[in-house]
Amino acid sequence: MKTTELYYESAYITEFDATVLSCEAGGDGSFLVVLDRTAFFPEEGGQTCDRGVLTDDHGGTHRVLHVSIRDGIVSHRVGEAISEGTQVHGEIDFGHRFSNMQQHTAEHIFSGIVHSRFGYENVGFHLSDSEVTMDYSGQLTDEQITEAELAVNRAIWADIEVRCTFPSREELAAMDYRSKKELTGAIRIVEIPGYDTxxxxxxxxxxxxxxxxxxxxxxxxxxxxxRVSILCGERAFVYLSEEHGIVDGLARGFSTSPARVCASVERLQAQLEERKGRVADLQSRLLCYELQEIDADLRSVFLVKEADLDQNTIRKTVNGLAAAHPGFCGIFAGDAKTGYHYIIASGTEGGDAKNLQRILSEEFGAKGGGSSQMIQGSFACGDIRLVTERCGAF
Ligand SMILES: [Zn+2]
Structure with a gap:
């Protein structure tokens, strides 16, 4: 016997009395209870099921963990068995249900508008407790989405009646309605006049x-x-309130108005880029003075610099040193806490830099590589002097 589906009588039935027709083990320690009638809407059509409780005639309460439907029979998953013939009182979590009703009805309006204005079909719908997504058969532009969004909200504010009916076969044949799949049996039509059927x-x-x-x-x-993600009703309100809080906090941080936050961030980014350029320039000028002090007779030269030293400056300096010294020349940039990255070049005698890479890998755990002329890589190290001494003696 098919379950009497009270949610078709009204989506606003939150409590009901029913009789347990059967109760079977659900496989994972839970039980599947079938009632003669229910207001619990099952998981169906991309939408999560209702939540709530069943109270038996001894006052025992059973939280409904999941609701499913098969061949018109609705099963309620509960933690303990409820024996056949027991009278139960069901109560659904209407806050959760009403939110689903809001998201779902808005999806109809949105999909109806996308269909009539832009000609695309709704080919997927997912309504979970955290996300609502709608998939369309064609690519919507940002402008089209903004237009549809405003049109849906105007339909909301027009407070139009939503009609749910089970038309006869003849009535259906004369009706133009959207449907994701070929339907059999009694077909329920949801009509939002002027927007969607x-x-x-x-x-x-x-x-x-x-x-x-x-x-x-x-x-x-x-x-x-x-794929368009939406939020409706209280979910939209909570989301926008949180976003407003973030923007408001940023505006206070920048001592500006919310409308000017983006401009302030852009200005800050531009300033940062300009400062980075200036720092690189100063570092490179400082390095020039330092290089003038280096003894020209040294066989190899290894320098330790700050982690933020510009990569191009490092490369240029290493090349310059290698052209003036016979051994190997390199720069280690970094610090003991975060580790070092390095570039090392072979000097005027043309030694194989890959031999030095092998020593760095074997003795200091460096990861890197390169050619016989130049190697680069990085490693973690507490005492960089040990490394420079080892390289200098090579
Ligand atoms: Zn619907």
Missing amino acids: CACCAPHVERTGEIGLLKVIRAQNYKGGT
Whole structure:
């Protein structure tokens, strides 16, 4: 016997009385309870199931862990067995359900608008407790998404009645409606006049005004089409409140208005780039003075510099030193805490720098490589003097 689905009588039924028709082990220590009637909407069509509790006639409460449907029979997964024939009182978590109704009804309006204005089909829908995504068969531009978003919100504010019906076969034949798959059996049509007509089995709000607000969070290319993420009702409100808090905090940090935060960040980035250039220039000038002090008769030269020394400056300096000294010349940039990176070149006598790489790898755990003329790499080291002494003696 098929379960009487009370959510088709009304999406607003939150409590009901029912009789346990069967109770079977669910495989993982849980039990699957079938009732003669239920207001618990199962996981179906990309939407998570209802939550809530079943209270038996001895006052025992059973949290409903999951709800599924098969061949018209709805199963409620609970932690303990409830014997056949027991009278139960069911209560669904209506906060959770109402949020699902809001997200789901808004999806219909959005998909109806995308279909009528841009000609794309809704080919996927996912409604979890944290995310709502809709997939469309074509690529929507940012402008089209913004247009659809505003149009959905206007439909919400117009507070239109949402009609759910089971039309006859003849009525259906004369009807133009969206459907993701070929349907059999009784077909439920959800109509939002002026916006959408779609075959759907899920609970929806009675009037669009109950959705409150729709906000598009993200859009991305997906399987040749577009995946649009939305939030509606309280979920949208909470999301926007959090974002407002972040922007407000940034604005206070920059001593500016929220509208000017982006400009302030851009200015800060430009300043940082300019400073980086200046620091590199100063480091390179300082290095020139240092190089003038180096004894020209030294066979090899190894310098230890700050971690932020510009890579081009290091390379240029190492090449300059290698052209003036016969052994090996290199720079180790870094510090004892974060480790060092290095560039070493072979001097005028043309020794094989790869031999030095082998010593650095074997004795100091360096990771790197290169040619016989030049090697580069990095390693962690507490005492860099040991390394420079070893390299200098090579
Ligand atoms: Zn629906």
